[in-house]
Each structure stands twice: as C-alpha cells, then as structure tokens.
Amino acid sequence: MSQQLVDPAARRRVLRVLAGAAAGAATPAFAADTLACAESLLPPAPAQGFLARLRLDGAPITLAARRGTGGAGGGALEYAVRHRGRDYLNPTLVVRQGERVKITLDNRLAVRTNVHWHGIANDTRNDGGVTAPVAPRSRFDYAFEVRNRAGLYWYHPHPHGATAEQVHNGLYGLLEVEDPDDDALRRDLDLVPGVSEFALVVRDTAGARPYVADAAALVHGFLGDAPRVNGVACPATHVATRAYRLRLLNACNARTLLVGFRSGSTPVPFHVIGNDGGLLPAPVQASAAFLGAAERIDVLLDLRNAAVGDVVVLETRAFDPMHADIPDEGAAHAAEHQHDGPTAAEHQGHGAAWPEGTARDLLALRVARRTAYDRTLPRRLAALSPIDTTGARERPLRLGWKSGHWRINDRVYVMGETPIEVARDSTEVWLLRNYHTSMPHAMHLHGFGFEVLERETPPDAVQALAVDARNRVASDLGRKDTVLVWPGESVRIAIRFAMPYPDPQTYLFHCHNLEHGDGGMMLGVRVA
Numbered sequence: 001m002s003q004q005l006v007d008p009a010a011r012r013r014v015l016r017v018l019a020g021a022a023a024g025a026a027t028p029a030f031a032a033d034t035l036a037c038a039e040s041l042l043p044p045a046p047a048q049g050f051l052a053r054l055r056l057d058g059a060p061i062t063l064a065a066r067r068g069t070g071g072a073g074g075g076a077l078e079y080a081v082r083h084r085g086r087d088y089l090n091p092t093l094v095v096r097q098g099e100r101v102k103i104t105l106d107n108r109l110a111v112r113t114n115v116h117w118h119g120i121a122n123d124t125r126n127d128g129g130v131t132a133p134v135a136p137r138s139r140f141d142y143a144f145e146v147r148n149r150a151g152l153y154w155y156h157p158h159p160h161g162a163t164a165e166q167v168h169n170g171l172y173g174l175l176e177v178e179d180p181d182d183d184a185l186r187r188d189l190d191l192v193p194g195v196s197e198f199a200l201v202v203r204d205t206a207g208a209r210p211y212v213a214d215a216a217a218l219v220h221g222f223l224g225d226a227p228r229v230n231g232v233a234c235p236a237t238h239v240a241t242r243a244y245r246l247r248l249l250n251a252c253n254a255r256t257l258l259v260g261f262r263s264g265s266t267p268v269p270f271h272v273i274g275n276d277g278g279l280l281p282a283p284v285q286a287s288a289a290f291l292g293a294a295e296r297i298d299v300l301l302d303l304r305n306a307a308v309g310d311v312v313v314l315e316t317r318a319f320d321p322m323h324a325d326i327p328d329e330g331a332a333h334a335a336e337h338q339h340d341g342p343t344a345a346e347h348q349g350h351g352a353a354w355p356e357g358t359a360r361d362l363l364a365l366r367v368a369r370r371t372a373y374d375r376t377l378p379r380r381l382a383a384l385s386p387i388d389t390t391g392a393r394e395r396p397l398r399l400g401w402k403s404g405h406w407r408i409n410d411r412v413y414v415m416g417e418t419p420i421e422v423a424r425d426s427t428e429v430w431l432l433r434n435y436h437t438s439m440p441h442a443m444h445l446h447g448f449g450f451e452v453l454e455r456e457t458p459p460d461a462v463q464a465l466a467v468d469a470r471n472r473v474a475s476d477l478g479r480k481d482t483v484l485v486w487p488g489e490s491v492r493i494a495i496r497f498a499m500p501y502p503d504p505q506t507y508l509f510h511c512h513n514l515e516h517g518d519g520g521m522m523l524g525v526r527v528a
C-alpha cells in the first residue's frame with residue numbers, strides 16, 4: 001500500500017480527521033496517567049485457567065461446582081471444567097446461535113446449587129431458576145438449543161435464598177453467543193477476542209471479610225470493599241493505537257456502576273454498540289452509562305489518536321445512589337424480625353470501604369504500541385425492528401418496600417405460585433413503577449428478552465444521558481434482559497412471549513440485586 005510512503009506526521013493528521021469523522025465528534029485529548037493503586041497486568045487471553053474462552057463446538061462438557069482451590073479467581077467457590085486436555089475455571093463459554101449445548105452440572109458442594117443461563121431463552125427445565133435446584137453431590141444435565149442473538153450472556157447459580165452468597169463466593173461465568181451480525185462487526189473492525197476485544201467482569205468482593213448478609217445488606221444489597229476486574233485488583237493492560245471492543249458485565253451482587261473513560265482528567269467519549277440483548281441497531285455515542293447488577297454493555301473505544309505513553313482509564317464515576325430513607329425503616333423492620341438485629345455500628349459500616357456511588361478506577365489501558373488502523377465504525381450493526389405493541393395488554397408492576405421485604409406488587413415470592421400469567425405468543429407492555437421512597441432495582445426477566453419503550457420521570461442523572469424523547473439511554477436501545485428502574489421512575493417495556501415449547505413453562509421476574517431477589521423480590525411467571 002502507498003500508505004507506507006506517506007510521512008508519519010501527515011499520516012497521523014489524516015487518521016485524526018478520519019477518526020473524528022467516524023466518531024462524529026472532536027478528537028479527545030489523551031494524556032499519561034497512573035492509577036492511585038498498585039497496578040497489576042491483566043493476564044493476556046489465557047488458553048486455559050480462570051475465565052479462559054472455551055468454544056464448545058457442540059461438544060458436551062461437565063461443569064463442576066466445587067470449593068475454591070485458590071486459583072486466579074480466588075473465590076471460596078469455583079466452576080471447573082476439564083476439556084480436551086485443558087483445565088478451565090469459570091470458563092467463558094463460546095457458542096454459535098443455533099448450536100445445541102450439553103452441559104452437565106456436577107454439584108460437588110454440600111449444599112444445593114444449579115445453573116441459570118442468564119439471558120438465554122430456555123424452557124423451565126433448562127432455565128435453572130429457583131424451582132429447579134440440584135441436590136448436593138448430584139448431577140444434572142442441561143441440554144438446549146441456543147436461540148438467542150449474539151451477545152454477552154452469563155451463568156450463575158439460582159438456588160432460592162442462597163443465590164447471593166454463592167455468586168459472591170465465586171460461582172459465575174460468561175456465555176458468549178456469536179452470530180453473523182457479530183462476525184461482520186469483528187471483520188469490519190478487525191476485532192480479535194483477547195487481543196482487541198475484551199470481556200470484563202466487574203465485581204466487588206468482601207476482601208478478607210467473609211460474605212455475610214447482615215440486615216443492612218438485606219435492605220441495600222451487599223457492597224464489597226473494592227473493585228475487581230476479571231478477578232484482578234487495580235488491573236492494567238497494554239494496548240495499541242486502534243479501536244478496542246470492551247464488553248462489560250456488572251457481576252456485583254448489588255452495586256450500580258456509572259461507567260465511563262477518562263484520560264488525565266478529560267472524559268473520553270465512546271460508542272455503545274450493544275447491551276444485554278446483543279448489538280444495538282446502530283452505534284450510539286455516549287459519555288457515560290449506568291450499569292446495574294447483571295447488566296452488560298458492549299462499547300467501542302477509539303484509541304487511534306493516542307500516543308505511546310498515553311493512558312485511558314475505565315472508571316466508575318460518582319453519582320447519587322438514591323437509597324432514599326429506606327435504611328432506617330429497613331433496619332428497624334429487619335431488627336423487629338430477628339433476635340440479633342444489626343448494631344448501629346454495623347449499619348453505619350455498610351459499604352463504608354466503598355460507598356455506592358463513589359468513584360473508582362476500574363482498568364488502566366496503557367498505550368504501549370503504535371499501529372496503523374483505518375477501519376470505520378459501521379453505521380448499522382443489526383437489523384432489529386421495534387416490538388409491535390398494538391393491542392398489547394399493559395401490566396403494572398410496582399416496586400417497593402413493605403414490612404421487612406422488597407416487593408413486586410406488594411408480594412414476596414412464594415415457591416410454586418405464578419402471579420403473572422401470560423398467554424403464549426402474546427405481547428405485553430409492563431409498566432415497572434418504582435416508588436420515590438425506594439432505591440434502584442435491576443429488574444430481570446427469565447426466558448424472554450424485552451424492548452425498553454420509555455422511561456417516565458427519570459432522575460436527573462439518567463435524564464442527562466437520554467438519547468431520545470422517550471428518555472431512553474444508549475444502553476436501553478435494542479433488546480435487554482435486565483433494566484435498572486430508579487426511584488420515582490416508571491419504565492415501560494415490551495415483551496413478546498413467543499416460545500417453541502409445546503407445554504406451559506414457568507419463569508421468574510425479579511430484582512438482580514441478589515440480596516433483594518433472595519429476600520423475595522421476585523414473582524413467578526407462567527406462560528401457557
């Protein structure tokens with residue numbers, strides 16, 4: 001190519017213009033930086049071990065849930081897979097749309113557990129909800145066809161009342177689905193998983209403390225002491241002057257994040273290209289995005305105008321977590337119902353090491369190498385039409401606190417009951433209304449993706465990120481399986497209940513603040 005003949009400075013100017021045109025915005029200023037903590041390098045694309053990618057290619061695997069062995073994940077519990085001579089811990093399972101998956105859960109724990117394939121359209125048997133626990137020291141075969149679009153899904157246990165503890169203690173992993181739209185994106189942008197595309201699991205862990213859901217945690221959700229990305233505290237990675245795809249999962253039990261990028265003290269804009277439900281119809285430029293528990297966001301960060309030595313930091317920014325007045329009422333209620341209620345000091349100490357809504361650096365991207373990169377972001381990412389809601393039944397679902405529990409429509413979960421009864425192949429519009437005196441709830445529906453239609457009366461911080469007249473934020477577009485509903489806000493979602501199973505199926509609708517879900521902020525859904 002004649003490009004090699006062009007003088008590097010001129011070439012850099014041309015690329016700057018191209019990048020500016022692609023981003024539709026001014027070129028961000030990059031700067032050198034160091035994190036406030038002692039950086040450790042993220043392990044580069046491991047072929048085995050913790051979070052390593054495991055492409056199933058139709059082969060069956062056995063996923064052992066067992067006590068932690070002190071590996072890279074460092075959890076008290078872990079998932080282990082041995083496949084084709086390699087050992088994986090909490091593997092990132094990679095499958096194609098349409099592939100048949102056969103996964104045997106080998107429960108080597110002394111307690112019941114199971115595997116919920118979060119975001120995957122499944123029947124009840126394979127969904128791994130609270131109604132299908134797997135007894136201690138026994139096995140269960142999951143076998144299903146992956147009908148979902150490409151996207152970053154995940155898996156975790158879902159035994160009723162013990163989900164929060166098991167996930168916190170280390171049982172979680174990613175499930176990546178590929179399809180032709182995703183192949184096209186990778187081709188167009190020259191994205192290679194582990195090289196220029198990274199899946200990042202953000203968690204907050206208890207550090208040296210054991211997991212204990214005290215009364216304050218039951219009200220607010222458990223808050224860990226410090227962020228970990230892919231199991232690493234204060235992580236950094238080396239990058240080149242090109243575009244990167246970062247796919248984030250908020251795997252915190254309860255914490256909401258406000259993710260963004262900065263270089264020095266200057267915010268760096270990025271493009272949102274996908275969310276829980278896969279690619280958006282088109283890329284959307286953003287300055288920040290809220291990420292509730294269990295939500296995913298797929299972003300593209302363009303570093304082609306950075307210089308060697310520049311650093312871009314993925315951070316969670318300060319925001320008002322909006323926990324209203326519930327703490328006192330909640331602690332009082334909780335104390336009423338148990339002999340050893342929280343002391344004032346315990347309550348005060350909740351989340352003290354990292355209060356929710358305070359800023360933290362998550363990952364340093366250190367530009368270490370120049371490379372030529374001239375790809376442009378495609379205008380269209382996927383063909384996705386809005387769900388037709390003509391004649392759809394509207395179902396109001398109120399989120400609030402009463403008598404010691406977070407509730408949906410004033411109810412707490414009762415095993416075997418399905419207060420939400422839906423006709424198969426119907427379309428419903430659910431109006432998720434969160435009281436002013438509440439806190440944010442990350443509402444998740446099993447079995448069916450949905451479309452966020454509108455946010456009514458969002459708080460200012462959400463309104464500030466809105467990209468359309470219906471107050472939707474960039475990560476609301478496309479399809480979702482989890483949506484964060486703020487206090488005083490009503491979110492309208494559309495769901496099409498189409499499924500290929502001949503018999504009626506039951507699913508769950510619940511808050512993914514895991515302590516809230518365990519406490520009963522969950523309803524059974526029956527589709528018949």
Ligand code: C2O
Pocket residue numbers: 116118156158294444446508510512
């Ligand atoms: Cu990710 Cu019902 O859960």
Ligand code: CU
Pocket residue numbers: 406440441442511512513516517521
């Ligand atoms: Cu909640």
